[in-house]
Each structure stands twice: as structure tokens, then as C-alpha cells.
Amino acid sequence: MRVLLVQALSTEGPAPERVYPIGLVSLATHIKKAGHQVDILDMNLEEDPFGALKERLLDFQPEVVGLSLRNIDPLANKTSSLVPPFIVAVRLVASVLPGAWIIAGGTGFSLFPQRLMLELPEIHYGLVGEGEISFPALLSSLENPPSLKGLCRRDGGKVRVNLPARDFNMEQYVHPSRELLDPSLYLAGNNYVPPVGIEAKRGCSFQCSYCVYPRLQGRGLRCRPPAGVVDDMEILYKEYGIKRFHFTDPVLNHPRGHLEGICRELLHRRLDVRWSGFFREDCIDENNIGLFEQAGCECFSFSPDGLCQESLDILGKQLSEADILRAADLASRSDVVTVYHFMVNVPGETEQTCAKGVRLLERIYELHERKRNLGTVVLNNIRILPGTHIEAIAREKGVIGPGTDLLYPVYYNPEPFNAYRYHLETLNLYRNVFMWQGVKK
Numbered sequence: 001m002r003v004l005l006v007q008a009l010s011t012e013g014p015a016p017e018r019v020y021p022i023g024l025v026s027l028a029t030h031i032k033k034a035g036h037q038v039d040i041l042d043m044n045l046e047e048d049p050f051g052a053l054k055e056r057l058l059d060f061q062p063e064v065v066g067l068s069l070r071n072i073d074p075l076a077n078k079t080s081s082l083v084p085p086f087i088v089a090v091r092l093v094a095s096v097l098p099g100a101w102i103i104a105g106g107t108g109f110s111l112f113p114q115r116l117m118l119e120l121p122e123i124h125y126g127l128v129g130e131g132e133i134s135f136p137a138l139l140s141s142l143e144n145p146p147s148l149k150g151l152c153r154r155d156g157g158k159v160r161v162n163l164p165a166r167d168f169n170m171e172q173y174v175h176p177s178r179e180l181l182d183p184s185l186y187l188a189g190n191n192y193v194p195p196v197g198i199e200a201k202r203g204c205s206f207q208c209s210y211c212v213y214p215r216l217q218g219r220g221l222r223c224r225p226p227a228g229v230v231d232d233m234e235i236l237y238k239e240y241g242i243k244r245f246h247f248t249d250p251v252l253n254h255p256r257g258h259l260e261g262i263c264r265e266l267l268h269r270r271l272d273v274r275w276s277g278f279f280r281e282d283c284i285d286e287n288n289i290g291l292f293e294q295a296g297c298e299c300f301s302f303s304p305d306g307l308c309q310e311s312l313d314i315l316g317k318q319l320s321e322a323d324i325l326r327a328a329d330l331a332s333r334s335d336v337v338t339v340y341h342f343m344v345n346v347p348g349e350t351e352q353t354c355a356k357g358v359r360l361l362e363r364i365y366e367l368h369e370r371k372r373n374l375g376t377v378v379l380n381n382i383r384i385l386p387g388t389h390i391e392a393i394a395r396e397k398g399v400i401g402p403g404t405d406l407l408y409p410v411y412y413n414p415e416p417f418n419a420y421r422y423h424l425e426t427l428n429l430y431r432n433v434f435m436w437q438g439v440k441k
């Protein structure tokens, strides 16, 4: 069968930070192995994304179009949505090729399958969760599919959603066939994030109250053997000249030992690459931090989220303020840049917690001023996503009501601390500019 896989628009406006669609390329790899003819279109690479979609549909004449909705919205306190361009993409496919099967998937879709399929009758099937096994199985049973993991199908006026696949065996991970979508197309343009991702594991065993990662990838940690991960990097380095990577793991340095194994393999092969990822503070210590740096880590991204113990607890972080400062101290002594992410105006915020947050931020800057190695501090309000504990708290506190539509951006930011973020942003910008300019306050 001819199958066109489409990465729908992932950012608003011309994509400033591009991300190579590793999920889609992995799926393409699997369905090609299953004997299908496959083509990929990343609308984010196109100057005229909808024109490019129409053209590709007419040229390739796919029998099946798989649309990936990665992001529902851009987060970062923004109120724009990526649902409208997704709706238009689906409708364009249905109008240009009325005989084609339309299948939707991806992380954004997996968060709102029922809602999106009810809004879009043009979608024949959806797949929530991982697609490596279910997608090829669905392609070979389109007229009457069995009850596949993650399958979303219509039943009268309703949409039935099966439990998602979150158990793909990462020991049997297949290198994504990069020739299906050239990674070098992504090399220009990004200022911060390495566009090419590497999967070292899937799953997250933590239970942070706002987060959907366990829902998307499950709680069990499925690690790839380190040699396979490094093979992936080596292929990209040697065949495509890719030297910078971002590990896509929810938490890169958990469980302890796995990343260390990858680092030792990188050093053993003398692979001169740079990489980044999200680190957990309580899994970093004097022993492994040097190894991470030596093996090419170029940015420690921390997402402690809570700015004081009360907030850490309400967010379910299983971390202490001391863990944050200890990791900050270690990272600030290295030559690696560190970026911190925090949530602001979380449930239970008071004058006291706000003051504690300011102190923590000041303390982090003091540590990093020694070597001037703090990239930035990202400050966000919580985007309320369905099924999270934060959604329940927001309902209980009346921050959202029965009529609130969570498909579109809704943040937890009630009065009286709804302007606290701006206060912290000022502090962050002030400390950051003064640090980088070497000006004493």
C-alpha cells in the first residue's frame, strides 16, 4: 500500500526551533519493513505547508494518510493552539483524496483522541500511544481491524478508544531509517535545541501532578542497550554529519547507571559529539557529573518545577530544595551550561512561598555566577491537561468549571498570584543579563 506520513504543524508561525520527527520516521521504518511504500512530509519544513501537502497528495496518490499531531499547543504560557492547522490539514486530505484512509496519531492526538475524532469525522481511525506494532497491524486490516492496542474507532455516534500501547520492547528498537527523511534538512536554523533526537529509553516512573509523560509512555522504564544508542549516534555522525543531539527521554539520568553506560560507550568509541537532555537532580553526583561532561554533555536541563518545598510537594516531585541546590552547585562547577524550568503560581501559593521562590532563584544565580554558566530559567504557568491531578485540583478550587474546554490552552494561574510570573521573569532577566555582561549588581 502507498502510505504518506505527515507531520502536522508543530509550532506557530515559521518554525524557529525545528525538531526531526523521530516518531514518524520510526513508524515509516516499521511499515516499510512490512512491505508498504512510504513517503514522509514534514509540514514544518515547508514555506507553504498546505500547498506542499496538496502537492504531495496529488503526486504520490497515497491510499493511506497518517497524520501526526505532536503538539496541541506551544505551551510556554501562550494561548495559541495547533489544533486549527491540524483540522485544516485533515480536511485538506479528505477533500483532495476522498478515497484515502485517514489515520491520526502522535502525542497531541493521544491526549485528546475522542475529542479530536468527534470534531473531525474525516478521520477513519486513530491510534493512541506507541505505533510501532499497532500501525502496521492496522494497515493490514483496514476494513475490519481487530482490537489493537491504542485503536480509536467509531461506534455509532461515539468513539471507542483502546488502552494505548506503551510497551514496545526497547531492546528490539530498530534504528530509524534516516534515509526516509534526511536529517541534514534540519541542521540550519535552530538556536537552542539540537534538532535531531535520540531515544535512549521510554517511560517515566515519577508521578508529577501536572505531567502526561507516564500516560504517553507508561511508568515502566524501558532502556535501550547503550551500544545500540551509540550506534544510532555514530550512524548520524558518520553518514549525515550530525554532531549535536537531544535525548528524548522523559528523564535522561534515571535509572542510575544507564546514561553512565552510554557515556562510557561514547568515550570508548571516541565519538566527538555534543548532547543534551532533561536530568533529575537527585540522580546527579560528584562521580557521574564529570563523566557526563567528558562524554559530550553540552547542557544540563533541570525541571525541578517547584520553587520551594511546599510547591515541590504539591507537584509530586519527590525532590527537596536541598536536592535542587546540590545539583545546581555541582552543575555550576562544570563547564556545561545549565537551564532550569520552574512552574509558577502552583496550587497552594502564598506570600511566603513566593518569597521562598525568589530566594531559591537568587541562590541558583549566586552559584552559577562563579563560572557564568546559567543558560536561562524558564518560568511557566501549568497548562492544565485532562486526567492529571492538577486538573482535579483546578476543578475543586473552581479555577476551571464544567464548561472549560481543555483542548485549547488553559493555564493554572488564579488570583492573587497571577502576576507572580512577571515578577520572577524580571528577576531572572536582570540576574541573567548582569551575569552574562559581567556587571555587578
Ligand code: B12
Pocket (backbone or CB within 6 Å): 010, 011, 015, 017, 018, 019, 020, 022, 023, 024, 026, 027, 065, 066, 067, 068, 069, 070, 071, 072, 073, 074, 075, 076, 103, 104, 105, 106, 107, 108, 126, 127, 129, 130, 131, 132, 135, 193, 194, 195, 196, 197, 198, 199, 212, 213, 216, 217, 246, 247, 248, 249, 250
Ligand atoms: C523530547 C521532547 C522534546 C524535545 C525534542 C528534541 C528533539 N530534537 O527531538 C524538545 C525539548 C526540543 C521539545 C520541544 C517541544 N515540545 Co516536546 N517533548 C519531548 C518528549 C519528552 C518526547 C518526544 C519524543 O521524541 N518521543 C519519542 C518518539 C519516538 O515518540 P512519539 O513522537 O510520541 O511517536 C510515537 C507515537 O506518538 C506514535 N505516533 C507519532 N506520530 C504518529 C502518527 C500516526 C499516524 C500514528 C498512527 C502514530 C503516531 O508512534 C510513535 C512511535 O511509537 C515529549 C513527551 C513524551 N514523553 O512523549 C514532549 C512533548 C511531545 N512536547 C511537547 C511540547 C508542547 C513541546 C514544545 C511546544 C514545548 C515548547 N514550548 O518549547 C516544543 C515544540 C518543538 C517542536 N518543534 O515540535 C508536548 C506536546 C503536547 C502538548 N502539550 O501540546 C509533550 C507531550 C510534552 C508535554 N509537555 O506534555 N520536546
